[in-house]
Amino acid sequence: QKEVEQNSGPLSVPEGAIASLNCTYSDRGSQSFFWYRQYSGKSPELIMSIYSNGDKEDGRFTAQLNKASQYVSLLIRDSQPSDSATYLCAVNLATGGFKTIFGAGTRLFVKA
Amino acid sequence: DTEVTQTPKHLVMGMTNKKSLKCEQHMGHRAMYWYKQKAKKPPELMFVYSYEKLSINESVPSRFSPECPNSSLLNLHLHALQPEDSALYLCASSQVRGAYNEQFFGPGTRLTVL
Numbered sequence: 088q089k090e091v092e093q094n095s096g097p098l099s100v101p102e103g104a105i106a107s108l109n110c111t112y113s114d115r116g117s118q119s120f121f122w123y124r125q126y127s128g129k130s131p132e133l134i135m136s137i138y139s140n141g142d143k144e145d146g147r148f149t150a151q152l153n154k155a156s157q158y159v160s161l162l163i164r165d166s167q168p169s170d171s172a173t174y175l176c177a178v179n180l181a182t183g184g185f186k187t188i189f190g191a192g193t194r195l196f197v198k199a
Numbered sequence: 200d201t202e203v204t205q206t207p208k209h210l211v212m213g214m215t216n217k218k219s220l221k222c223e224q225h226m227g228h229r230a231m232y233w234y235k236q237k238a239k240k241p242p243e244l245m246f247v248y249s250y251e252k253l254s255i256n257e258s259v260p261s262r263f264s265p266e267c268p269n270s271s272l273l274n275l276h277l278h279a280l281q282p283e284d285s286a287l288y289l290c291a292s293s294q295v296r297g298a299y300n301e302q303f304f305g306p307g308t309r310l311t312v313l
Contacts, residue, residue, distance in 0.1 A: 118299070119298050119299050123304075130305060130307045131242065131289070133301055133303060136299075136301050175242075185247040185249065185255055186244065186255060187300075188244075189241035189242050189243075190241060191240070
């Protein structure tokens with residue numbers, strides 16, 4: 088079983104719609120969870136971090152965490168063509184805060 | 200603008216060459232990381248330095264040799280690489296906050312081994 092799993096996509100949504108990206112993880116003791124955006128040919132950019140169960144909102148982005156279900160999601164409201172990128176879910180393992188495992192990423196396309 | 204810088208942006212080297220990748224951060228972070236990323240794959244952790252000491256080595260071949268001269272600088276020395284080592288090499292840094300280390304990435308060095 089992979090430690091961090093994401094649907095590889097591509098996920099295609101029309102401009103202005105809500106994009107929903109999902110991630111599951113296997114290490115039940117994990118405490119910190121991150122979403123990175125990576126444009127083609129560029130490095131990952133941190134867009135959200137979440138540590139507690141529930142929702143965390145930042146602008147058009149909302150991260151949701153459910154530790155009991157080992158599930159993290161990212162909602163992007165009012166999606167824009169500039170949101171088209173690969174979104175990486177990352178989890179810090181319970182064994183130590185430095186070891187971060189990335190999911191394979193979900194490719195998002197926002198159609199104008 | 201990213202506060203983690205990496206040089207060079209691109210590097211082409213032969214299998215017998217010795218080269219170094221450099222990373223610098225100006226955020227006062229005390230943890231620095233090297234990742235390797237192949238095309239259409241996620242970043243894979245290679246090394247972590249915490250307070251200038253090697254904290255994690257993910258069983259990386261000895262042809263990759265990390266060095267952390269001070270809290271702002273991180274180097275990756277390369278020697279006798281193989282073509283399959285061609286990849287994007289990413290440096291990241293974070294505060295040291297237990298389980299809550301948000302990592303910030305530099306732009307990467309795209310390495311091609313001929």
